Amino acid sequence: IVVAWVKRVAWQRRLPKQDIAASSATLLTYGSYGLGSPTLMLYVLVLTHFDNCYVLIQESSYSRLRGREIGSGKTVHGSELDIDAFCVSPYFATMVDDFFIVLYNMLKSRPEVSEIHYVKDAKVLLMRFEFDGISIDLPFVQLKVLVVLENLDILNPMFLRDIDETGWKSLSGVLANTRICRLVPDLKELTTLKFQSMLRCVKFWAKRRGVYGNLNGFLGGIHLAILAAFICRCDPYVGLSALISHFFKTFAFWPWPRPVE
Incomplete structure (x- = not known):
């Protein structure tokens, strides 16, 4: 959709044909979706009938047990409620005229898009x-480029030149996600998957108790992701249950406002 949009804008700007053909835009994801937690969930968090006790079992085991009663049978490994995406455009597409008008109308006309x-x-x-x-x-x-690659490295200084204050604010979520992803993968792939699973479980715990979201004065998704990455780097070789236990033991007694670094 965004590639078709940017080529339409290039045509409206009457760019040369070769520039119209070469022009492109892309979407980057950030937040929990960008960190991979919705799709790479290794474990299922099952809520017992006491409504305050949680059991972690492997997803494959849960599939075999789905026909049996496990407490109240509630599970939280469904799809995420939202996706934080990010539109990165070339130099000739503007926010006011092209993003909020042309792309808006293109999206509004599609049957999949509502509200x-x-x-x-x-x-x-x-x-x-x-x-x-x-x-x-x-x-x-x-960005001050003609071609925005699909696998764009947003931390490349070449792409970040001449970005105004509004652009930096918009980039903050993507930059934070990229930094976190670069912190955890220099461990092993299995640790990265445990990080994603732990983050999903901690977020569920926080939402269940009404202590989630920076708009409400609590830690939000990006803050919990930073804390989860810190725990994974401290104990990269323990299991998921031990990581979650270490998470709560560590931050329950953390000497705030000392930064986590």
Whole structure:
């Protein structure tokens, strides 16, 4: 969709034919979706009938037990409620005229898209809509290039030159995600998967107890991801249950406001 959009904008700008053919845009994901926790869940968190006791079992084991009663049978390994994506455009596409008008109208005309609207009074300007029932937040940034590669390295200084203050605010979530992803993978792949599973479980715990979300004065998803990455680097070889136990033991007695680094 965004590639078709940027080629339409290039045509409207009357760029040379070779530039129209070469031009491209891309989407980057961040937040929990960008960290992989929705799709790489290794474990299922099952809530017992006491409603305050949790059991971690392997997903393969849970599949075999689904026909039996395990407490109340509640599980939290479904799909995420929203996706944080990010539209990266070439130099000629603007936020006001092209993102909030041309792309908005293209999305609005698609049958999969509903409840689309602008969010212009927030710290980060974005479009919010539902795509096939999944809520998507879509901010925008413009890079001083003609071709935006699909596998863009957003931390490359060449791409970050001449970005204004609004662009930096929009990039903050993607940059934080990229840093976290580079912290954990220099461990092993299995540790990365445990990180994703632990983050999913901790987020569920926080939401269940009403202590989740920076808008409410609590730790949000990105903050919990940083803490989870810290625990994985401290104990890279223990199991998931031990990681979760270490998470709560560590941060229950952390000498705040000392930074986690």
